[in-house]
Amino acid sequence: MSTDAPPEATPATPFRRLGLVGTGAMGRGIAQLAAQAGLEVSLHDARTGAVDEARDFIAGVWSRGVAKGRLSEDDLARYRARLHEAAELADLAGCDVVVEAIVENLEAKQDLFARLEAVLGDDAVLATNTSSLSVTTIASACRVPQRVIGFHFFNPVPLMKIVEVIPGLRTSTDVVARIEALGQAMGHFTARATDTPGFLVNHAGRAFGTEALRILGESVADHATIDRILVDQGGFRMGPFTLLDLTGLDVSHAVMESIYHQYYEEARFRPSPLTRSRLAAGLLGRKSGEGFYRYEEGKAVVEDEPPLPAAPPVPVWISPEDPEAVEALSALVAAAGWPLDRGERPAAESLCLLTPLGEDATQVALRQGLEARRCVAVDMLAGLDRRRSLMTTPATEPRYRDAAWALLGHDGTPVSPLHDSNGFVLQRVVACIVNVGAEIAQQGVATPDTLDRAVELGLGYPRGPLAMGDHYGSRRILTILDNLFAASRDPRYRPSPWLRRRATLGLPLATTEST
Template identity: 40%
Template sequence: MSANVTVRGSDDVTASEPTAVQTAGTGAEGAAEATEAVTEAARAVGRDRTVAVVGTGTMGQGIAQVALVAGHPVRLYDSASGRAEEAVAALTARLDRLVEKGRLDAPAREDAVRRLHAAAELDELADAALVIEAIVELLPVKQQLFADLEKVVGDDTVLATNTSSLSVTAIAGGLRLPGRFVGLHFFNPAPLLPLVEVVSGFATDPDVATRAYATVKGWGKTPVRCADTPGFIVNRVARPFYAEALRVYEEGAADPATIDAALRECGGFRMGPFELTDLIGQDVNEAVTRSVWESFYQDPKFTPSLAQRRLVESGRLGRKTGRGWFSYAEGAVRPEPHNAPPAEAPARIAVRGELGPAEPLIGLFEEAGIKVRRKGGNGYVLLPGGARLCLADGETAFEYYTDEIIYFDLALDYARASRIVLATGEHTSAESLAEAVGLFQALGKQVSVIGDVPGMVVARTVAMLADLAADAVDRGVATAEDVDTAMRLGVNYPVGPLEWAGKVGYERVRDLLLSLHERYPTGRYAPSLATARRGYAEEGQDS
């Protein structure tokens, strides 16, 4: 048995989503959804059945609160003497605060307190219909716990782990009945965040996974189904959000504040990767990255960052230590992103061909009073001085020896973006850069000029996220809908990576990755077969 119940949370920040009732359809479609909901509810663990939580750290208490408020009798167990009783007291105090805030009435609070109990011995969990473990992330400790639980609970009890980094299959490997074992990966803080990854191990019975899914859905959560692969959905697909920003920084193309601003103000992400990893903890984020990389046998797509490793080794772990990428000392001033000085906008521009996902810029330029002349071509903006303004495509400006090339980054929504990022090559004149800067400033946007790095910041990040997401779907890790849902709710992305790739075009995503692969021939950027198939399918439809 484990005496250590320290729980490491997932490296996620998330948002809320309307409940299934709010989003249900109408007519025949709505009736079908309602019938499915009734069927799922019938499979869920009944509210009169006990839910046991083993491990009373932050995550364990959060999961217990969710089950308790949903109406279950809840029993808390911890191998450390007195911890379960302390957790009951802490949960009671949380319920009191919910009453004070008007989110729970007094009778409901009293009823919940009556259903909450501490267990002094593991034997006291014998009548539980569902046991969820939230203890230390050590495989042997978890395996021993569930071996002990199997001697106590009935054969119909569902056993679940909240692991964020270990194999569900491996934890259940020594069980007598591994089919009743499932992963229920809640996100921290569990009472507030809606996403739960329902992870089926190699031996998990499909009916058990469905029962677990229905149970957490009945608790008001948004469950997604996934197979037992390293990182599950969120921690697998999210790696490029951090990795590409770190790569741009390591190449000296931009500072952390500017990279964060690019992804936040241009890409539409809620937080930039540097400020987010400071919040998560550099040690936690780096450990998850390293775990996924090692679990995939050091696949170059998941290679950790040396710069982040050095930050961890220096003890600069983020907010919890007072310093990470940024300083959090009292009175510390956060560095500002690079903003180009004011420049005069050109009176007219020419647009050669279609700009793809940047096509909405044409209307914005015209609304700003800039005359736009359309001509045939390969998709770029021709500035008055002769420089070409191109959407990031994985190439670099310095490769064009005789032409002036300025790259601009991908945006989630060019109308709403408050910042545009540019990159220039050695042959681009100051006058041409000023024209490009003034052009975007005329739209009311801040402009950041960074180094000539292929794929810029947002475009390469989105391409890599989409590639890993498509690969996960084609490998049967999860459905496309569940992948996008998980990424929106698990890490608060503005849209799911597959939806975003659909808007950008898989042909463009594939070509950008191929260009990156040509410039970084390590295998990191080689498009997956899933992305290649989608890209060539689009290309065939266009021909």
């Protein structure tokens, strides 16, 4: 992602001078936005030469903005003049807010804030850019914990238009209001969250990767197929394994384990043993040249999908349990020119199409008294407009699998065959995302509107988790989770009370209770 198109300067902030400790990628981005917002910015870094490197880097960003006509020469000169070096921490004495963007280590942050308190006035705000550490715990080492607050940006800071504002348990309301105003002046959506593990965005993002890893671990599909389904059917910007390779397992696995343990082994956040072994093998992703994908010249090597089988038309019987699915699949059969079996029960040699929610093909075939050898399930959660997913029972004969595959792909739409699974791929991942989001709302980590907007901006999901549940139908999501839980008895799939109550009442998932 490029950062050579900075936004225009934003309205005045409640601060005059901002100190920045740590001038790595995050610190540079924060400094850039602060200067554009009109603050005088004092940069400090323990490494000799780091501040000069940061100032040159930021100036380069602004210069590219001038070259593209996005900034004037006057803008460039004005912004550059706002960047100052603070050679010693004592040089930050005149700052009314200091943001730390140093190593993610509790003791280091506590020590830094204790030293800053010795040089700053009591009204100065101490903001931490921590992504995973407790703000309350960081503040506990301070003489004035009321001044400490979380101010968590995402990389690259100028392009990721969101910052989490996390008050500690003792943070004053005035500090919260001033930091929110600062974030807005810097051009970002300020997502206020409580001081809980993962805060808001990292907390909400737990289901996407961990459930995909679980699906992979069950040999339902390979990693490339899972990625294709979630991008094409689910509308996600990238698949979970592409994302894990981009982030790097050395980072992602640590976050998965940290949040899992901080929540005292909450099953919804359970990591996968797959990442531990791959991490040990050095398969980190792009940075190591191989992760879930192998990389050549920076590009992932992805095998072609298997070709559509050549299968003759057969009569097609569609399970009547979901009337909307029957209508859509019947239209597909008609468009392909295949015979439709309209009997109450399938004829002797008909292909039987099933449309389960959270069940596997085996369970539905047995429940409906059908011959498993002729049964193929189709995921109808997202309809048939884009990629289509089918799954077979262990007893499904290859000729019926190939017939269903050929039918679903007759118009050129890609088809992903899966092994039998409760909930396919899309159903499982979406249901888990919605469920974690509902539990965040239940815990009061953030308001429903803030949650959805933060996830859209911070994770790039097509919708926030609550809006996603409404889009697919909260009752359908609840059914998927109930069936997943009934089949596995894994508490990972227990539905959040927030989701169950609103789905049962037919209310939007963002509905809050009046007090």
